Amino acid sequence: MLIDDLRRRLLKEIKQYLSGIVQKNGLFDANRAEAQLSGINLSAPKNKSFGDLSTNAAMVLASITKNNPMAVAEKLNTDIISKWKEVANISVIKPGFINFFISSEYVLKNLADIAYKNDNYGHNENGGGIKIQVEFVSANPTGNLHIGHGRWAALGDSLSNIFTANGYDVCREYYVNDYGSQIEKFSLCIAVIYLKSFGFNLHYPEDGYPEELVKDVVSRIIAESGDAYFKSRAGQADAGFKLMLEKSRKDNGADLEKITGQFADISSLGRRGVEIMIGRISETLHLMNIEFDNWFYESSLYSDKNFEKTVMELEKKNLIYKKDDALWFKASEYGDEKDRVVIRTGGQPTYFASDIMYLINKVKRGFDRLIYILGADHHGYIKRLHAIGRAAGLDEKNIEVIIGQLVRLVENGQTFKMSKRKGNVYMLEDLLEEVGSDAVRYFFSANSFDTHMDFDISLAKQKSSTNPVYYVQYAHARIANIINKVKEGFIEGKLDFNEGELNLPANWIELRKNKAALKDINDSAEGFENIFGSLILSNDFSNLKLSSNEETELAKTLILYPDALNDACVNQAPYMINQYLYRLAGQFHFFYKHHRIIDETILNTSRFKIVLLTRIVLACALKLLGVSAPEKM
C-alpha cells in the first residue's frame, strides 16, 4: 500500500516536527494532534498534470502554526518529502500544495511483487484476524428474492470479499425468519393447497401468499412425498366431512385453520415449505456466485427454553416491565424512540424478542464486529438494534447497520416501485436470466449503498455492447488472447524474442518438440490457467522496462491496487473496486491501442510482462466483485 503508508509516515514526521518546534508557543497540543492533523490529505490530485499524488499538509499546518503556507510547504518538502524514495519530481504550488510523482524505482519494485503474490496481490492484514459477521439478504422464506435483494446480496458479498482481503475473518450469514405469525400463515396456505390438490374443497385464505407460489411449493412436496402429510386419509371419502368443508367456505379463517389442521400436518408442511423456499433462494444466490457460511434459523432461538431464560435474564437486569398485560423492553432508555414489546398480550413473543436473542447469540459466538445490511425499508431498526446492544453492554461501534437504498424499476420510461409490482412480478431470478450474473453483480455493486438507484429493465434486457462490465471483461479476454498467441507463436516457431528476458515454461519447450500434446493442453479445462501460471512462475518481473508514457501509467495503476482495496474496505464501498477496475481496463485498452506487444514476429518481452501483470490485477479485482474473468467473449 503506497498512499496510506506515505500519509501515515507524513503524519508521524509532522508530529515530531511540531512537538519540537511549535509546542512551546501553545499553538499545537500533542493530545489533540490527531484531531488537528486529521485534515491532512495525501491523494491523487484532480489535475493529473500536477502529479501522481498531492498533499495539502502545508495548508493545514500553516493554519495551526499561523505561518505562511508556501514557506511551510517548502520546509516540508526539504525536511520530509524529498527524502522519500517512493517519490520523485516534487513541486510546491501556489496556495501550498506539494505535488509529486511516484518514482520509477518504487514502481518496478512493486511490479515484481504482483507476480509474487499473484492471487493474493493487494491483500493486507489490517483486519488483524478480527472476527466480523456480515448478515445480509435475510429475505423471508415465504417468497422469492426481488431486485432489491439482488442489490443487497451483491453489495454484501462483495463487501465480505473485501473484508477478507483486508485481513478480517468474515462470516456471511443469512437469517431465516421461520418463526411467528407470517410462517403460520404460510404454513396454512401450503396445507390448504395441499388438501385441495387431493380433492378437498377449501377456500384459499384471502390474505394469503400468492397462490401460484404456494402451488409451486405444494407440487414439489407432493412430488417428493405424496400424501405423507395427511393426518387422516380415511377422511377423504367421509360424507360428513364434505358437509363440514362446504360450511367452512363461508366461515372465517380461524375455522379454516381448524379444519385444515384436522386433516393435514400444518406445521410439518410449513417446515418443509420453508426448506423448499430456502433451497430456491440459495440457488438464486448461487447463480450470483454467492455462498453463505451460515443459514441461521430464527426458530432455533426458541429451543432449549432459550426464550424463557432470556426473559429471566432481562428481568434480572431490570430491562423489562409489564404494562397492559404485555411485557416491554426499556428500549427508550438506551436510545430508541420508544419502548418495545417483547411478549404480546396472550403470551406470544414478538419479532423484537427474536432480535434480542439473535444479537446475544451473535456475541456469544465470538464475533468482534457485527454488520447488518438492511434494506431502506428497515431503517427504523438501527436504533432498536443499538438499544439492544447498549443494554447488553456492547460497544456501539461494533454493531454497524448499513442501509442499502431501494432499487426503483424503470421500464420504457415508466417507473415502478418494487412493492407495487406484485401483479406483474419481475424477480431477481428473471433479471439473472435476462442479463446474466456478471452484469447483475457488476451493476449492483457499482454504486454506493446510499444511492437510490434506478434499474432500467428495458436497457438491461438488451445486451448493450457499451456495458461497462463487458469493457472490463474484454480487457481480460484480450490479454488471454495475447497469452495464447504468444504460446502458439513460440510452439510454431514463428516468434522471436530475447530468451534471457522471457523464461519459457518447461512444458512449452516440451510442446515445441511434441505438437500433438499441445492440443490436449488447450482442450483441458485448466489449459489457460496452466499456461498463465507457468509463465508467471518461470519469470522474473523486476527487470522489465517501461518505455512509454502509456506503459508507465498502466504500471502505476497496477501498483495502486492495494490502495484501492484498502479504500474500499475503510469506506465499506465496493463501488471503489468497480471504479478501479474501469480505470485499469481503460488504461490497458489505451496502452494496447498505442503499442504492439507482438510486432510481426517479434515479441516485446517487457510489454508482455506488463500484460501478464495486468491480467493478475484484473482477475483479483473481478473476483472481489464475484464477476467472472473470461478468456473468450
Add this chain to the structure above:
RNA sequence: GCGCCUGUAGCUCAGUUGGAUAGAGCGGUGGUCUACGAAACCAAAGGUCGGAGGUUCGAAUCCUCUCAGGCGCGCCA
C-alpha cells in the same frame, strides 16, 4: 407530524473527514480497422452542484431555512 436517505452534464452516477480549472460512463457530434480481438481508440461539445442565506483564506462538501423525490414510524414480521 417525526425520523433516515437522496437531489451534481440530456440519462446513470463519482467527487474519501472543506482545497487547485466540479469528474467518469452512456447518449449525441466528428474522426480511427489489408493491424496481438473495433465488445476498442482519439477529439471536441455538454454544468448558476435543487433554491436561499450563513460560517472562512477557500464550500458540491459544514450550519440554518426551504423545495422536490424515496423509505419508515404496530402488542406484523
